[in-house]
Amino acid sequence: MPGKREYAVGRAYEFVLMKILRDRGFYVVRTPASGRGTSSQKLPDLTAIRRRDGGSEVLLIEVKHFSRPRDVYLEKERFKQLMEFAERLGARALLCVHFSPSTRIKCLDLKDYDWETPGYYVFDKRSFEERGVDAASL
Amino acid sequence: MPGKREYAVGRAYEFVLMKILRDRGFYVVRTPASGRGTSSQKLPDLTAIRRRDGGSEVLLIEVKHFSRPRDVYLEKERFKQLMEFAERLGARALLCVHFSPSTRIKCLDLKDYDWETPGYYVFDKRSFEERGVDAASL
Numbered sequence: 627m628p629g630k631r632e633y634a635v636g637r638a639y640e641f642v643l644m645k646i647l648r649d650r651g652f653y654v655v656r657t658p659a660s661g662r663g664t665s666s667q668k669l670p671d672l673t674a675i676r677r678r679d680g681g682s683e684v685l686l687i688e689v690k691h692f693s694r695p696r697d698v699y700l701e702k703e704r705f706k707q708l709m710e711f712a713e714r715l716g717a718r719a720l721l722c723v724h725f726s727p728s729t730r731i732k733c734l735d736l737k738d739y740d741w742e743t744p745g746y747y748v749f750d751k752r753s754f755e756e757r758g759v760d761a762a763s764l
Numbered sequence: 765m766p767g768k769r770e771y772a773v774g775r776a777y778e779f780v781l782m783k784i785l786r787d788r789g790f791y792v793v794r795t796p797a798s799g800r801g802t803s804s805q806k807l808p809d810l811t812a813i814r815r816r817d818g819g820s821e822v823l824l825i826e827v828k829h830f831s832r833p834r835d836v837y838l839e840k841e842r843f844k845q846l847m848e849f850a851e852r853l854g855a856r857a858l859l860c861v862h863f864s865p866s867t868r869i870k871c872l873d874l875k876d877y878d879w880e881t882p883g884y885y886v887f888d889k890r891s892f893e894e895r896g897v898d899a900a901s902l
Contacts, residue, residue, distance in 0.1 A: 651852070653849075653852060653853055675813075675820075675822060675853045675854075675855075676852065676853065676854065677851070677852060677853060677854030678819055678854055679819065679854075680854070681816055681817070681819045681820060681821055681822070681854050682813075682819060682820045682821065682822040682853055682854040682855060683819055683820065683854070684813060684819070684820040684822075711791075713815070714789070714791060714814065714815060715791055715813050715814065715815060715820055716813075716814065716815030716816055716817075716818070716819050716820040716821070717813075717820060
C-alpha cells in the first residue's frame with residue numbers, strides 16, 4: 627500500500643495522463659471511485675474514446691505512479707476483470723506507469739506482463755522503457 | 765415541459781432501454797445528471813459501447829417518452845452538442861422514443877429529422893414507425 631503522499635502524486639498523474647490523452651484527441655472519463663481500496667471494482671482508472679476508421683477506439687487504462695523504477699504488480703483478479711471488460715467493449719486494456727524522476731508516462735498492454743506469482747501478474751521495471759509506448763504517442 | 769408523472773415514466777424508459785441494450789451486448793452508462801433542465805449539458809442520456817470488428821461501436825442516445833404519438837422536438841443547441849460529440853468519438857447519435865401505449869422503443873439517427881423550426885429540429889411522429897429501428901434490433 628503506497629503512502630499518503632505517493633497516493634496523492636499517483637492521483638495527480640491520472641490527471642496528467644488525462645491531459646495527454648485529450649491532446650491526442652481522446653474523450654476521457656476518470657472513474658470517480660477510482661483509487662485506494664477499490665481494486666475489486668470493475669471499471670478502470672481511465673476510459674478513453676476517440677474516432678477511428680468507421681467506428682471507435684476505446685482504451686481502458688490503469689495508472690500507477692512510483693517514486694522510483696520498480697517492478698509493477700497487478701492483482702490477477704483485477705487483471706481478469708479488466709480483460710473481460712475490454713473483450714466485451716472491443717477495447718485495449720493498458721497499464722500506464724510513471725516512475726519518478728522521469729517526465730514520461732509509459733504504457734504496456736495488460737496482457738504483456740513478464741511473469742506471474744500466485745496472486746499477481748508482474749511487469750518488469752525495464753519493460754516499460756524497453757517495450758512500453760509513450761502515452762504521448764497513443 | 766412534461767408533467768411530473770410523464771417525467772417519471774420517461775426516466776423509467778431510460779432503464780428499459782438500458783436493459784434492452786445490455787441484452788444486445790452493449791455496456792451502457794446512464795449520465796447521472798441526465799433528465800430535467802439539463803439540456804445544456806453535453807452528455808447524452810445513455811452511452812452504449814460494444815465490440816465490433818477490430819474496434820468498438822459507440823452509441824450516444826437521447827431517450828424520450830410520450831403518453832401518445834406526437835412530433836418530437838429536439839433543441840438545435842442540444843443537437844449540435846451531441847453531433848459534435850459523436851463526431852469526436854466516432855459514435856452514432858440516436859434519438860430513441862417511446863410512445864404509449866406501444867411496447868416498442870424506436871430509434872432514429874439524430875441527423876434524420878424531418879423538418880426544422882428556428883429553434884428545433886423536428887421528427888415527425890410517423891417517422892419512428894416508418895423509418896425507425898427497433899431498439900431491440902440495435
